[in-house]
Amino acid sequence: MVGGGQLLLSLLTGLADAAGLFFVASGLTVIFGVTRVVNFAHGSLTMLGAYCGWSLISRLPPTPLGFALGTLATMVLLAVIGAGLEIGLLRRVYRAPELFQLLATFGVVLMTQDIVQWLWGVEDLALRRPPWLRAFVRLGGARFPRFDLIVIALFPLVFLLLWLVFTRTRWGRLVRAATEDREMVAALGVDQRLLFTSVFALGAALAGLGGVLMLPDASANLGMDLTTVTDAFVVVVVGGLGSLPGAAAASLLIGLLQAFGIMLVPRATLALVFVVMAVVLVLRPNGLLGRPPGRGGVLGEVRALVRPAPHVLRWLGLAALILAALAPLLLGPYALAVGTEMLIAMLFAASLHFMMGPGGMVSFGHAAWFGIGAYASAFAVHLLAAPMPVGLLLAPLAAGLIAALFGAFVVRLSGVYLAMLTLAFAQITWAIAFQWVDLTGGDNGILGVWPARLVAGPRGFYWLALTLAVAGTLGLRAVLAAPFGYTLRGGRDSRVRAEAIGLPVTAIQLTAFALSAAAAGLAGGLYAYAKGSVFPTYISLGHSVDALLMVLLGGVATMSGPILGALAYTGLYDVLLSATSLWRLALGAAIIVLVLAAPEGIAGGALKLWQRRRPA
Amino acid sequence: MTRGGPEAPVLAVAGLAKAFGGVAAVAEVSFAVARGEMLALIGPNGAGKSTCFNILSGQIRPDRGAVYLNGESVTGLSSRAIWRRGVGRTFQITATFASMTVRENVQMALISHHRRVWRFLRPARHYFAAEADALLAPVGMQDQAERAAGELAYGDLKRLELAIALANAPRLLLMDEPTAGMAPAERGGLMALTRRLASERAIAVLFTEHDMDVVFGVADRILVLDRGRLIAAGSGAEIRANPEVRAVYLGSGATSGGH
Helix, strand or coil, X not given: CCCHHHHHHHHXXXXXXXXXXXXXXXXXXXXXXXXXXXXXXHHHHHHHHHHHHHHHHHHCCCCHHHHHHHHHHHHHHHHHHHHHHHHHCHHHXXXXXXXXXXXXXXXXXXXXXXXXXXXXXXXXXXXXXXXXXXXXXXXXXXXXXXXXXXXXXXXXXXXXXXXXXXXXXXXXXXXXXXXXXXXXHHHCCCCHHHHHHHHHHHHHHHHHHHHHHHCCCCCECCCHHXXXXXXXXXXXXXXXXXXXXXXXXXXXXXXXXXXXXXXXXXXXXXXXXXXXXHHHHHHCCCCCCCCCCCCCCCCCCCCCCCCCCCHXXXXXXXXXXXXXXXXXXXXXXXXHHHHHHHHHHHHHHHHHHXXXXXXXXXXXXXXXXXXXXXXXXXXXXXXXXXXXXXXXXXXXXXXXXXXXXXXXXXXXXXXXXXXXXXXXXXXXXXXXXXXXXXXXXXXHCEECCCCCHHHXXXXXXXXXXXXXXXXXXXXXXXXXXXXXXXXXXXXXXXXXXXXXXXXXXXXXXXXXXXXXXXXXXXXXXXXXXXHCEECHHHXXXXXXXXXXXXXXXXXXXXXXXXXXXXXXXXXXXXXXXXXXXXXXXXXXXXXXXHHHHCCCXXXXXXXXXXXXXXXX | CCCCCCCCCCEEXXXXXXXXXXEEEEEEEEEEECCCCEEEEECCCCXXXXXXXXXXXXXXXXXXXXXXXXXXXXXCCCHHHHHHCCEEEECCCCCCCCCCEHHHHHHHHHHHHCCCCCCCCCCHHHCCHXXXXXXXXXXXXXXXXXXXXXXXXXXXXXXXXXXXXXXXXXXXXXXXXXXXXXXXHHHHHHHHHHHHHHHHHCCEEEEECCCHHHHHHHCCEEEEEECCEEEEEECHHHHHHCHHHHHHHHHCCCCCCCC
16 A cells, blocks of 8 residues: 555655756757757756766865855856857757757767766766755655755746746847747847857756756766756657746656656556657647647758769669678678678668658657567567568568557657657667566567578678668668659658648658668668677667668768768778777767768768769 | 539539637638639638638638539548549649659659559659640740759749649649739739630639739639628629728728739
8 A cells, every 4th residue: 555655755756856857858948949959969968067066066065055056056167068069069050951950969969978988987976975965854754855855946946937037038038039930030130149059058057957956866977868868858848849838847747657657557667758758749749838830840851852863873882782792702700790780770771761851750769660670580589489581571560560550640740749759669669678578588688589590600691681681772762762752752842732732641651651660670680680689779769869870971861871871870880989989079070070061961962062063 | 423514613612611719710601613714812811811722622621611613512521632623722832842853743743643652663753754744834844844843933833833733634723822922024924824724724713812913914703802701703893893892902001903
């Protein structure tokens, strides 16, 4: 039985969690509302806040005043960092399509990880806790940390303060006006640059506050950037993009559900938040308090003319294919294993490009389909004792079928909301793989997924991977060049026009979603046999981000983009990994340089150079 | 199909009504358009023209009333279903596929018309290219067939939309503000072209328009909407002479030729 004391304790825990979520998410939602930048680096700012806070507070007297001063100083520091980030990077990419802004913020995420590790080391940093921080209060026979009560009290305080700033000051009114209609505010002669910089500074300061306040109960660690940004995105999306009251309401909802969810269904805790987000998005496609996006969709504004590949490119592709087919005669087993991974990455990236490029449906959780394919193959081996061809057939089939069911909800949404629903699905899938230990082995994964004897060697498997990955990638390309693919692109370019000429946009999008998932599933199945094992990490956010990076690096608007992007990303990754311990810093910097120099991606940039040399 | 017989008008609207949040946007509107006729629907801003159009093209369901195409009710059908019954549409703000060429834009409409959407392997460029050029020729866009729709001049976009709208051999063409955003000199040309195509192909045309020179120059008949109600219908001369119309337009501060 659950006692009253226990209920009160859960309530307070939930409120404290909600407060923490709100501080970070409020910054994210304000930044998004004004600048329309999907700031994946917001978690990195929170992480920086935690580390900077740790350094500052550790040097200050261990009193409440010292803590408060350290917190304020951290917020100021983060505001400066945020402003610097806006001026140095984001300001230069506002005009680029939203997807490249996203890519730029990914670059910041990678760089920040290495910078933090370099400055503070890999150890988790916990704050030395003086007595006042360790104190408890007694509530109906239960003990509750006093510090958490302070955090709870800060929630309405910060909300009220922000509310006053946004409603009572000229600056706040400008921010709200810019959230409503950016063009109008610009037309009225408001200095947008100052507005954007200051909004970014405020958002970063709030992220810093969130980071510092995590210190007493947890610690500063290197994994907190992605976990924080995921949670913050969930809150912002559930609340409605750009809505401050929405973020507050969603924080409460999620914080409390988490606290009580642990009591009711302890096994589903990891998935719970994402189930909530999925349900909210299905019922209210614009979040609790969000409004439908205005003119110009968010995410995926790529409208370049798509042409069939020039003949030179076709011959180059053929030459590369012949070279790739001959590689096993020239290369050793290690290089072949790397080659196999590159081929699988190519198919994975091509499958994501299929839905996010021509389909206009950006996925933050594409690893779900990869993972479902991998687990389907593993189950085929272990539960059905099936031979490899069956396993490789089940992988795309399982991913495609599940996507066809789930996709019905996805294609009703668009932009960031759609992306977040795919993320929710991926996180739920990941949680199942992680927590349903009896079936999936949990964190230990499933081992012994070995390929058939014919292709058991590195050469044989490389050829198998080459055949299937190239066939899959070329198959997707063919579909994109066929009426189906054109219809898909038409629905992205102008849904109104597509429907006015009788094109079944929703059915086409759903089919494309399932096809994309099936191709990713095949990549996952191949990967399972290549590694001989399957783990929940295949479905992790990091893996989904890998796919996004490959597609964005290559360029969304060209059909060869994902191929180049996958090869460049995996190649760059391997080279950097062996060359420097700061590979994330180098990779992040490379991505940022690329975004600034070639916002069309590698293939897009090359195409532009090519066209410049040949006058039309 | 045509239960109303050969004499039935292409489009007949009976007692159409639609309210938004208690405010009547369209109230008890009835009219008909015959083959080859050009009917203009005019009225001040907020008169209900767009709502009317969006009901006719299937984007909004009416609260009451019925819409008949060749005597057959299409009330409440989707945009796609209405297009399938031979209704072409152009938009006030042009809507084309920016990542495709001019020809490909028309090919898409043909692919849809001939039900070739669910084709997965043969490249789309092999579908109906000649037919697309045959539609581009009369609107004068054939020499721009290879250009990206996303980089066309506004007037050319309008002509492209016209070619797209003709792809399913429509019996009715709905044109929402066809000359909006065009230079005055271009407007007459586009409407003369529409006029010619309409009589050649016996297409009924219903259009809304702000430019009164265009309206009085090209329309066979004119309907005037005010606050959701149809207040007048007739030839240009009749409409000019109608005191209620004069009151609505002059009362709202606009003059003929202005907004």
